[in-house]
Amino acid sequence: MLFIAFLTLFIVYSTGTVDARETVNDAARIGRRLIHETSIGTMATRYSSDHPTLAGMPFALQEYYASCFTNGSLLLLFLPISRHSRNILASPGHTASISMWHNPSPSADQPRISLMGNVTVLRHESELSPDLKDCYLSEHPDAKWWLPEDPESAHISFWARFDPVSVYFVGGFGDEHYIGEIPLNLYQEVSYSKSLRVQ
Structure with missing residues (x-):
């Protein structure tokens, strides 16, 4: 099942300087590295237009994700009980953001990235390879209590994939x-370098 979403990741990282x-x-390499090395952020979605009191209003809370796909897509654990999931299910179009920092005191000169794209809910465990499940759990071991198709799970859940369709990057001061903008094909194809120093 495919849902249109706008997912924004504001990721701040500081390990050194860029010489030029x-x-x-x-930007594409730095952005992919930031996304890969971060796995918790603040996701924001929007209430559906027919909500009785909060129609169209934004909603934001921290969410887990894992960078498990070579093309830069993100793996999500989709719980229908969550407000984000209900917003996604209620309407094919919505906004979202994820904000996270490696540095406890982020500043305006540090990079962040915004992804907008589609959320596809995988309704059956068979749609997800065991390697992807292991990848997600390596980032979030506590998620074992909410895994899809686990009869002892605390909540009903599904795997979901977020596929970016647009990428925007702010590396710091201009x-x-x-x-x-980072062209989508460049974002998807780039191999981020662990040796690239970013400020």
Whole structure:
């Protein structure tokens, strides 16, 4: 089942400096690295237009995700009981954001990335490879209590995949860092470098 979503990841990371002005290729590598090395963020969705009191209003809470796909898609654990999931199920179009920091005191000169795309709910465990399940649990061991098709699970849940369709990057201050769109094909194909130092 496919749902349109706008997923924004604001990720802040600090490990060093960039010697020269960032290019869009640098931004793609830094962005993929930030996403890969972060697994908790604040997701925001929007209440459906027919909600009795909060129609169209944004809603935000922390959510888990895991960067388990080579093309930059994200693996989610989708619980119908959650407000985010209900917002997604209520309407094919909605906004979302995920914000996270490696640095406990983030600042405006640090990079962040915004992804917008589609959420596909996988209704059957067979639609997900065991490797992906292991990848998710390696990031979130406590999620074992909410796994799909587990009769002892605390809640009904499904796996879901978030596929970006648009990528926006802010590397920091614009006089030194890249700010703007990252072409989707570049985001999907780039191999992030662990040696790339970002500020």
